[in-house]
Amino acid sequence: MLMQINIARRINPATGKACIIGDFAIYLDDSTCLNLIIQAMRIERSAVFLLIFFIASSCAAQLQPVYTFQKDDSLLKKNYYDQSAKKKDILLASVDKKNLPDYKKIYENQFKEIGQLWQSDRSVTAPGAHEYLQSVVQKIISANVELKKTDARVVFSRDWWPNAYSMGDGTIAINAGLVVFMDNEAELVFVLSHELAHYFLDHTGSAIKKYVETVNSESFQKELKRLAKTEYGVNRQLEELSKSFAFSSRRHTRENEAAADRLAFSFMKKTGYDCGAIKTSLELLDKIDDSLLYKPLALQQVFNFNEYPFKKKWIQKESSIFSQLDENDSPLTLKEKDSLKTHPDCTQRISLLNDSIQAIPAGKKFLVNEELFRQLKKNFFIEMTEQCFRDKNLGRNLYYSLLLLQVQENTPLAVYSVARGLNRIYEYQKNHQLGTKIDAVSKSYPDEYNQLLRMLDQLRLDEIANVNYYFCKQYESLMKGYAGFDEEMNKVKQLRKNL
């Protein structure tokens, strides 16, 4: 069977489509709840630490060495990993034994993904950022008695795609790529409340149960057996069967989303935060785009040098065959398309809650620390840029590095990151491996990113070396003494010699 349920959905990194806050929630256990309370007690201390860290990092920007991530608390990650493993076993012990193999497969797969988050450098457990997040989470928990015993493990992740998600075992992640778009702490609180609501309502567990019970049901199995014996029209009938299943499960998912929104509102209104943030968050999700944050990337200026002028052909669009084909090309009716959406439209979500939001007095946009929140956004942009490099997502790393360069707040770091990125791109292209390290142009990406991708697609090996050389040369005096830059400069000089 090709049918598969999305247990813990992240937005597809390739599409980069606007965030639709992730799915589902689950019940809590006492030990992890205690853990959260202990962490909450550390908040005040860590907020001060974070402030010092941020001030220090911005002061040192001009002579900053090669960027290093905020140091994560590896013990905490290990602790979270163990808790997730334990939770998986608890969940498995509670399922109907008749269909145990199916449940096992689903939960093992789910744990694989969760384990990867805890074991990689994607999750942020650095004391400053993490404890700030816990303090915000605590604002929600302390205001809602039903959440007192939650074992939710909430973290920021360094992932670039704008999303937040609940994995069903208590793991909740808020991606850096979403935080950078948020305007205030209240918006973060809504996102957290929504994910906590999914967990509280056990949407993941219910969806898994529904899936397993459906595919093992007598009628479903009977239909499958009948199809196995059928000679003609099998694919069409299988498609119909899977379509009806998908419509049904998506309808439930959408109902779950609406339920999570309602409960999130209920959680949030007791916190003292401004519930108007629900509306602004949902509006943001509807139109999220890099152009909201940054001025357009001026590639033709950044890579235009007196000795090596920018070539227009680098970014020229190719004429595409059947340009009209990709519009409205789906055998599904509009109604069917609508039925397949996992989330209701954001406007619909807003309208469902609007009256309730209007009915309560406006709250605060910040309750923990506005300055920290703003600095966190800036730092997360750097962190997700660096994470892209570590994930060998070189096109996106270069894109964010160039955006960072335009902001002019971290110029040396941005210059170094661009130089390093272009040198890596050269190496991968030389070894014919670049195709797996850069995204393909996509309609869902911002125009400027697509323009950069087209350029990377067009540049020949010698042109990459030349572009990088003149780029480095332009910043040579500014970058004097910047650790790592000299190495990249020497590398590109050598590459040009070998051409």
Place this chain on the structure above:
Amino acid sequence: MKKNLLAASLIILVAINSQSQTLSIENVHRVSLRNSDAIKEGSEVKGYYFFYVSDKIDKRTNEYTLQITDNNLKKLKDIKFQDSKHVSILESSFNGTDLIFLFYNDDERTFEYQVYGADGKKKYSYNRQLTKKEERYLENSYLAMEDDENNFKGLYPIDGKGFISNMPSREDKDYTFQLDFFSTEKKKQWTYIPTIGGKKFIGDYLGYHNGVVFIEVLKFTGMMDGNPESSIVGLDLETGKQVFEKSTDQAKYKFYPASMSVMNDGKAVLFGEYFNPNGNIIKDKSLGFAFWGVNEKGATVNEKYCAWDLELGKFLNVSSKGKIEDFGFMYLHNMIQTADGNIFAIGEGYKKVASGLGIAAKVLSMGRSNGLSTVKVKVTDMILIKFDKDYNVKEAKIYDKNSNTQELPGGMEFTSTPLIGKLLKYTFGKFDYAYSQTNKENTSFTVCYSDYVRGKDYKGGTFNSISYNEGKVTTDKINTKSDATRSAVMPGKQGQVLILDYYKKAKRIDVHFEKLN
């Protein structure tokens, strides 16, 4: 390559996770695939099509899906239809505005040319019913033919106007060819079948210029005629009527045009090899390259002859019969004119050598005729020859590759070298040359060919390129043996290739584009 295309086609049936310039496909299941290929406009890859059986409807009918992707493998359109289970796609072409697919029903012996417009909707359909004789003839000619990309070749685009189809045909006792024009502007078709003045005709489509379709025709007086007449025939694109017929045997030398290009000045030039005035273009060795400028009335505007020894001899050690030292004779694969006016000939070497196997067989059979010839053919290196705009040789360079050999059937010891070249190309498929591509501006081109390396660090197949970009020639090599169970290289955009890696154990196919350096 066809086998590997099967893998590519699985893309369409399974969920894909698209990240980077990669399509990663999991849960690869066995499917019944008919065909797939790159959709090209000239040499430019504009997309890919995948044609597969998506369902069985009844005993005789299948549901087919024709999926079209862009050149980044982004799915653009699924065209579903029901047809006989005997249907397959032979080839496709794109003329800048419309797509054409040639379907073949081997049970009912019908060709169906389907034209699709820019909106992906079917515009027209043209049918041709084959006789049994025609079918048999085609099975031994067109249907058995393989071109550079191991695919059928008989559909040529005419920009924005339609397509020319050229394939062998049988008319009563004559063996001839049939040229069809299928309009994409309106439903209009004409057919040209030469039958007068000979018993056998071979026709090659040369090109289109100023409203005239140019074809090279070899006319044989009988089936055993070994010295055919060669002529260029011009047909009016609108009506299919013959505009001119011009002999290529009557000039200073005998000329055998291989192709036609419209040069940067807008004039059409035929190019190919030339022979002694009394020579035989099928049997004799050529004297060199010839270029004929022609107009739409068939008049020769200018001629240029480049003798092997005098012109090419300035750069390589070459005999007057065109044999280059260590390289052998040259088989001309393609000619390209770049925006700077230079013209490049792309060729590959081959030479006869003694066949130990053939000689031993002859000795063992006491000198009697047996299945193998005492000579075999060795396919050698690649060659790139640069001409200036006046067709003077300016550079010639041989690009080494490992040689491979082809045993010949007994009795072929005395077959002429040019004929052996054609056999290597069309019958044995032994040349390593794969294809060449130019960019739209004609400022760069890439010649691609395969090779096999037995090195210390690497032993296996390689995909090689000779690239010309703004006056500079570079070479590159991609090892096609990887961790994957099987890998294949397909044409991509100019300067790029599409690499398919199939991982059997993981039931996964990764497809990604890579640039040639």
